[in-house]
């Protein structure tokens with residue numbers, strides 16, 4: 001397994017999560033170092049999204065610990081974890097019907113900075129709103145959404161919704177950004193923009209954990225991969241080592257036909 005220089009930014013120990021009798025995550029241990037871009041891989045249903053959900057507080061953990069920057073966050077509510085500097089995006093972002101793109105981005109700022117600020121009246125509140133508008137404007141420009149900023153967010157294409165999801169996550173200036181399949185279903189032109197944007201964020205110091213099936217993306221972007229199989233971590237290695245890792249091959253080839261289909265995605 002690849003060594004992470006200590007202290008790790010994120011450290012997960014003995015994490016377990018079940019839904020009823022379905023033990024989705026079992027005894028998961030992982031460490032993410034500052035400045036890494038880590039790909040989280042595994043066949044469909046292996047527990048990748050659940051791992052993101054438990055780390056970010058969207059699902060309660062059953063057992064184990066999640067430490068971020070030396071602090072235990074494993075039982076904090078999602079909004080508190082965001083407040084600590086951990087943001088995430090969703091596989092299928094859903095957008096409110098009646099809010100424009102820029103309003104959605106600005107609302108994410110108040111979600112990140114606490115609602116008291118937005119309840120305040122007067123100059124402080126106006127300053128906070130203007131700061132959120134300026135930041136949303138800059139990020140929408142960076143993620144090529146300026147031309148749709150006044151449209152209803154629900155009218156965006158799937159790819160544009162993913163970009164807006166990233167913008168919302170960035171409104172709180174996270175140190176750790178966790179992305180759930182950021183390029184799935186995205187047009188190749190937009191995909192390349194997302195790749196460049198993620199690499200740029202990493203150059204600026206952000207640590208990234210990315211759930212992805214697309215091996216071209218993994219090779220282009222990630223410095224390390226962690227592979228889940230049926231709720232267990234079975235490998236942590238460089239992207240170019242995946243195709244010769246027995247346990248990775250077994251994870252993808254060990255199941256039925258549908259898993260063999262997925263193996264084409266992991267074979268370089």
Ligand SMILES: Nc1ncnc2c1ncn2[C@@H]1O[C@H](COP(=O)(O)OP(=O)(O)OP(=O)(O)O)[C@@H](O)[C@H]1O
Pocket residue numbers: 019022024042043044045046047048049050051
């Ligand atoms: N809220 C939930 N309630 C019940 N079962 C759930 C819930 N969330 C996930 N699961 C189950 O947990 C298992 C793992 O799902 P998860 O979405 O984490 O896998 P994944 O590796 O992200 O899959 P994919 O690559 O298809 O997105 C599946 O069997 C799924 O049905």
